[in-house]
Amino acid sequence: MDNESPDLAxxxxxxxxxxxxxxxxxSESSGVSVRTxxxxxCRExxxxxxxxxxxxxxxLGLDxxxxxxxxxxxRAHGGDFAAVLSRASSGDWDGVPARHE
Structure with missing residues (x-):
């Protein structure tokens, strides 16, 4: 198991x-198994x-x-992770929709 990019989890x-x-x-809406x-x-x-x-x-409805x-x-791993985060933009998940109430 590779813990080099924990932020994906x-x-x-x-x-x-x-x-x-x-x-x-x-899982039901994406077709990706619950196990995956x-x-x-869990970073497995x-x-x-x-x-x-x-x-x-x-x-997830991401923009x-x-x-x-x-x-x-x-896709990031090792020393590339910080650079990818920087290129991906600072800040939080502006593109994530708000919780469904």
Whole structure:
């Protein structure tokens, strides 16, 4: 397991929780298994497939900039991580929709 890019796990969980979805609900709307989502959020999978990231971003309702940020972070590793975060833009997840009430 590679813990070089821990923020993927945090950002995925943040985006999911911000819109009020469980892992099961995200799985159902994205077509990504609950097991994979759990592994991503627990840092057991450090570099998911690009298609997986696209499906999750779509199901989370991320705008294009936030979806690209998630993709870039999922591809980062080692010393590249800080540079990718910098290029992806500082600040928080402006592109993540608010929680569904």
């Amino acid at each position: 945090v950002l995925l969980r943040l985006a999911r929780e911000r819109i009020g979805l469980t892992q099961q609900e995200l 989502i759990s592994h991503l959020e 999978v450090a570099r998911p497939r690009a298609a997986t990231v696209r499906r999750l971003a779509s199901a 294009p900039a936030a979806a690209e940020k998630l993709h870039m972070i999922s």
